[in-house]
Amino acid sequence: MAERERSHTRPRGAVFVPRAQVMSADDVRRAITRMAHEIAERNRGLHHVVLIGLQTGGVAIADRLAATLAEAEGASLPVGTLDVAFYRDDIGLRPVLPEAVTDISFDLTGATVVLVDDVLFTGRTIRAALNALGEYGRAQVVELAVMVDRGHRELPIRPDYVGKNLPTSRDEMVDVSEDGVSLGELVSR
Amino acid sequence: MSPFPAHLLSMDDLDAEDIAEVLRVADSFVEVGRRANPKVPTLRGRTVATLFFEDSTRTRMSFETAAKRMSADVLSFAAGSSSVKKGESLRDTIETIEAIGIDSVIIRHGSSGVPAQVAGWVDHCAVINAGDGWHQHPTQALLDLYTVRQAFGGGDAGLARFEGLQVVIVGDIRHSRVARSQITAYAALGAEVTLVAPATLLPPSLEGWPVATVTHDLDEVLPKADVVSLLRVQAERGSGEFVPTLREYTAGYGLTVRRAAALHPDAVILHPGPIVRGVEIASEVAELPAALITEQVSNGVAIRMAVLFLLLGQVPVGGAHRV
Numbered sequence: 346m347a348e349r350e351r352s353h354t355r356p357r358g359a360v361f362v363p364r365a366q367v368m369s370a371d372d373v374r375r376a377i378t379r380m381a382h383e384i385a386e387r388n389r390g391l392h393h394v395v396l397i398g399l400q401t402g403g404v405a406i407a408d409r410l411a412a413t414l415a416e417a418e419g420a421s422l423p424v425g426t427l428d429v430a431f432y433r434d435d436i437g438l439r440p441v442l443p444e445a446v447t448d449i450s451f452d453l454t455g456a457t458v459v460l461v462d463d464v465l466f467t468g469r470t471i472r473a474a475l476n477a478l479g480e481y482g483r484a485q486v487v488e489l490a491v492m493v494d495r496g497h498r499e500l501p502i503r504p505d506y507v508g509k510n511l512p513t514s515r516d517e518m519v520d521v522s523e524d525g526v527s528l529g530e531l532v533s534r
Numbered sequence: 535m536s537p538f539p540a541h542l543l544s545m546d547d548l549d550a551e552d553i554a555e556v557l558r559v560a561d562s563f564v565e566v567g568r569r570a571n572p573k574v575p576t577l578r579g580r581t582v583a584t585l586f587f588e589d590s591t592r593t594r595m596s597f598e599t600a601a602k603r604m605s606a607d608v609l610s611f612a613a614g615s616s617s618v619k620k621g622e623s624l625r626d627t628i629e630t631i632e633a634i635g636i637d638s639v640i641i642r643h644g645s646s647g648v649p650a651q652v653a654g655w656v657d658h659c660a661v662i663n664a665g666d667g668w669h670q671h672p673t674q675a676l677l678d679l680y681t682v683r684q685a686f687g688g689g690d691a692g693l694a695r696f697e698g699l700q701v702v703i704v705g706d707i708r709h710s711r712v713a714r715s716q717i718t719a720y721a722a723l724g725a726e727v728t729l730v731a732p733a734t735l736l737p738p739s740l741e742g743w744p745v746a747t748v749t750h751d752l753d754e755v756l757p758k759a760d761v762v763s764l765l766r767v768q769a770e771r772g773s774g775e776f777v778p779t780l781r782e783y784t785a786g787y788g789l790t791v792r793r794a795a796a797l798h799p800d801a802v803i804l805h806p807g808p809i810v811r812g813v814e815i816a817s818e819v820a821e822l823p824a825a826l827i828t829e830q831v832s833n834g835v836a837i838r839m840a841v842l843f844l845l846l847g848q849v850p851v852g853g854a855h856r857v
Binding site: 430440442443446447476480 | 555558559561562564565566569570571574575576577604843846847848849
């Protein structure tokens with residue numbers, strides 16, 4: 346949920362205006378293929394590995410990673426989705442609303458959880474996600490896969506799998522979609 | 535889109551978009567309620583007080599459970615054991631509560647309009663109406679909407695089913711704050727509301743009420759109803775005096791086994807509780823799968839979590855409310 350317009354978050358109206366495309370759709374596809382192979386390499390055999398996509402931007406990427414792993418490794422990994430709104434530390438500082446209902450229909454106890462998000466920025470979403478995950482069982486290991494690491498971390502959090510390291514200024518916005526990755530600004534209408 | 539209101543006093547405060555938002559946020563809290571540990575840290579550091587000047591079990595427990603599941607601190611105020619008994623005025627009680635630093639007061643009062651009056655006195659405290667006189671009980675209407683939407687598949691598709699939905703509200707409309715909230719709520723989503731009651735249990739005037747039909751003949755309207763919402767005969771508000779006998783009420787307006795058989799197979803039966811078996815609903819009918827009375831109670835917690843979250847989670851702790 347890191348970067349795109351938060352459709353359910355008031356006030357509405359701010360829109361993303363792209364300035365430069367930094368990854369094409371093909372670049373994103375290749376990055377997903379590479380990250381999937383890295384996940385398989387690090388977690389030999391993919392036993393007990395589950396993918397959890399963060400709402401909303403991480404969900405599609407988690408699905409694509411799972412599809413790639415099914416094709417390349419013949420592994421059918423459980424895929425869940427997680428909304429971290431109720432665990433955020435900025436409730437009351439800005440409008441925070443859940444984007445979608447969390448769907449984790451399996452016990453995480455003993456699992457290797459790969460959290461998947463589109464953009465890693467301050468790290469606060471991941472901090473909230475780590476707290477939320479605990480409600481679904483005690484994972485053996487939690488890893489983090491992101492399509493874009495744009496820097497500006499405010500917490501000691503580091504990704505294990507990265508599509509692209511992208512230097513940004515704080516007020517820029519990164520948009521990840523199936524068409525690619527763009528850098529731009531959020532403009533109020 | 536307008537911001538969510540600072541207080542929830544009446545269903546009139548919410549437009550269709552606000553209602554949709556409450557129901558959508560409640561979906562996430564229903565998921566929380568299904569977990570082994572149904573508690574989230576969302577409202578840590580917030581304090582909520584329940585001020586009940588009237589008896590209540592389910593509404594009070596539901597609100598307190600909702601607040602506790604969001605990690606808020608809950609103070610429970612019963613008028614019978616408070617300074618009100620020593621002669622303190624409501625206004626002074628509220629000023630005391632605000633001075634203590636309470637973030638939200640949930641009020642039930644026998645007089646219509648008390649929550650609205652309290653909302654005018656407070657500066658940074660969200661007021662929630664948990665039932666005032668004959669006037670409003672908005673969270674009951676919201677949990678009814680949630681339960682109906684759930685029965686019709688949930689989500690946006692379930693919400694779309696309200697357009698043109700045939701809703702029949704049966705019973706003591708005159709004394710019912712639940713009915714007043716329900717009528718506004720169903721109408722806001724495009725449903726067609728039919729009221730069924732003896733003339734004595736209808737309000738003196740229905741002018742301005744978004745009601746399609748008023749009838750005294752329950753048997754005529756039941757076959758085309760999608761939702762049958764029953765109201766309790768409220769002895770404490772004197773509704774027993776408006777009908778000759780309870781048996782006669784049941785004969786004309788009770789959802790008996792025979793009447794329930796006339797319902798459409800997909801129709802659902804709602805009741806805000808507490809139910810009086812054998813009067814407004816037959817015991818066997820209350821046990822039918824179409825009767826969603828238990829679901830209403832479970833959904834009530836998630837709806838109240840959503841309302842508390844939308845009122846308190848969007849503003850700074852102790853901060854100024856949007857007006």
